[in-house]
Amino acid sequence: METTQKNFYECIIIGAGFAGLSVASSLQHQNITDIILFNSKNSCGKPWMERYERLHLHTVAKESEFFGYPFPPEYGAYASREQFANYLDNSAKKMKLNIKHNHLVTKIEKYSNQQQQHQQMKKISWKISVQNNNLTSTDNTLSSSASCSYYYCNNLIVAVGVFDQNMPKMPKYEGMKSFIENRGRKRLIHAVNYSSTKTLGWKGLKVLVVGYGNTGSEIALDVIEGGGYPTSLIRSPIRLINREDYGRFRNMPYHPILKQMLPYDPYTNKLPEYIWKYFCQFFDMISYIVTRYRYGSIVDKHGIQIDKVGPIMGLEYEHVGPPLMDLGTMEKINDGECKVITSNITRLNATGVEFENGTVKEFDAIVFATGYIAFTNFFNVFGKEMINEIGIENIINAGTTGHKVKDSNHLWISFGGLPMMRHQAIVIVDEIVKSDNYKNSNKDGMKKNVTRKRSSL
Numbered sequence: 001m002e003t004t005q006k007n008f009y010e011c012i013i014i015g016a017g018f019a020g021l022s023v024a025s026s027l028q029h030q031n032i033t034d035i036i037l038f039n040s041k042n043s044c045g046k047p048w049m050e051r052y053e054r055l056h057l058h059t060v061a062k063e064s065e066f067f068g069y070p071f072p073p074e075y076g077a078y079a080s081r082e083q084f085a086n087y088l089d090n091s092a093k094k095m096k097l098n099i100k101h102n103h104l105v106t107k108i109e110k111y112s113n114q115q116q117q118h119q120q121m122k123k124i125s126w127k128i129s130v131q132n133n134n135l136t137s138t139d140n141t142l143s144s145s146a147s148c149s150y151y152y153c154n155n156l157i158v159a160v161g162v163f164d165q166n167m168p169k170m171p172k173y174e175g176m177k178s179f180i181e182n183r184g185r186k187r188l189i190h191a192v193n194y195s196s197t198k199t200l201g202w203k204g205l206k207v208l209v210v211g212y213g214n215t216g217s218e219i220a221l222d223v224i225e226g227g228g229y230p231t232s233l234i235r236s237p238i239r240l241i242n243r244e245d246y247g248r249f250r251n252m253p254y255h256p257i258l259k260q261m262l263p264y265d266p267y268t269n270k271l272p273e274y275i276w277k278y279f280c281q282f283f284d285m286i287s288y289i290v291t292r293y294r295y296g297s298i299v300d301k302h303g304i305q306i307d308k309v310g311p312i313m314g315l316e317y318e319h320v321g322p323p324l325m326d327l328g329t330m331e332k333i334n335d336g337e338c339k340v341i342t343s344n345i346t347r348l349n350a351t352g353v354e355f356e357n358g359t360v361k362e363f364d365a366i367v368f369a370t371g372y373i374a375f376t377n378f379f380n381v382f383g384k385e386m387i388n389e390i391g392i393e394n395i396i397n398a399g400t401t402g403h404k405v406k407d408s409n410h411l412w413i414s415f416g417g418l419p420m421m422r423h424q425a426i427v428i429v430d431e432i433v434k435s436d437n438y439k440n441s442n443k444d445g446m447k448k449n450v451t452r453k454r455s456s457l
């Protein structure tokens, strides 16, 4: 059903998480205010509130906040999930953004010039179908009573998040059924359904945590704090670093003395590539020495493998994801409060797990911290046909750099870690402001804002 409400905007942003809000805030700083955001959840912070209770940011405040919207001082060095969720919603209010929550974008279509029926002198590039899902549903599914509207824009930014909580990666093993029948359905879960050992009533239980990424290692710690007995299954080599050491590195460019010597923000005006790469390699070398000193005896004793790729190079250049930032679980492993197994699972039985090395262990509960199927939100929003037309590698390239999708008509994508998305927002808005499409539809002098300094953002 076509509606009579305003349905043309200079910029439409799909998704109002950190990525979408970063772009919106950067657009506002360039005085581009004709923006609408569609968000399928009922708040900006919702994806964070759906994660486990103990979760804190692993990234330092300086690189996790919007430009011009600092974290409140009481947040400390690493914001909790509640603090970060509140920060997102409060910042959106302060920005006075036009966000339509509970609105699911179901289709994106290119809008050709021949189709122009609108009176505006503006150029339309995209038509968006939006389902108003204003019911209680919080997932990305359509509700039967939802109503559909169409919106049009010059510039489209897709910021729908890489990890869809509805798509956990759950390995399948023989014997899972008998474990569930014996221990109960709620005793074999994915991390997405883990709240805390206290909330789940797992005090005193023996818990196997499969996977030792940032989520798995923190859940193991939570099990201990909640009075349970964890065993961590650590199969793959880890890029281990202490969270505080990592924070020191990330905070370094913001140190007042260094800031005077190098007046730059690494995520807005990057250093020349080769200097930055040397800097990362140098840090990884130092980090290797410090990590060996801190954890060498623990990893050797338990046969935990350390990845050859360093934590910073892995993140910045090898694109193998963030390092494992230890919050204290390694010390618990050393103390024997968290046990370790490095062998693969062969099968489950009614009371526990059999491993490839022949060990059989009893467990009361199992948590799979094995990640999510990535990019499903992007597949849903673009549809198979458009994904094939644009090319998945072009989408990933655009998403990781902030540059316009290759050969596309005013389409930008943003995803990744928070520091990366802050940087992408600036690249995206720079390109929008410089684009012919924007200039043609804003002949009344908006261009003067283009020269606004990045540092003022």
Ligand SMILES: Cc1cc2nc3c(=O)[nH]c(=O)nc-3n(C[C@H](O)[C@H](O)[C@H](O)COP(=O)(O)OP(=O)(O)OC[C@H]3O[C@@H](n4cnc5c(N)ncnc54)[C@H](O)[C@@H]3O)c2cc1C
Binding pocket: 014, 015, 016, 017, 018, 019, 020, 038, 039, 040, 041, 043, 044, 046, 047, 051, 055, 056, 057, 058, 059, 103, 104, 105, 106, 140, 159, 160, 161, 162, 163, 215, 377, 380, 381, 414, 415, 416, 417, 418, 419
């Ligand atoms: C457990 C966990 C911890 C993390 N910790 C950190 C950290 O400490 N530091 C760091 O840098 N990164 C971290 N990340 C990675 C990343 O920074 C966060 O996932 C971040 O929230 C991603 O922001 P986003 O805006 O891309 O996605 P989201 O926060 O997921 O927001 C996307 C929004 O898009 C909406 N959406 C999706 N599809 C549609 C549609 N079709 N129509 C309308 N709306 C739609 C969703 O409702 C959602 O609100 C973490 C990730 C996880 C899973």
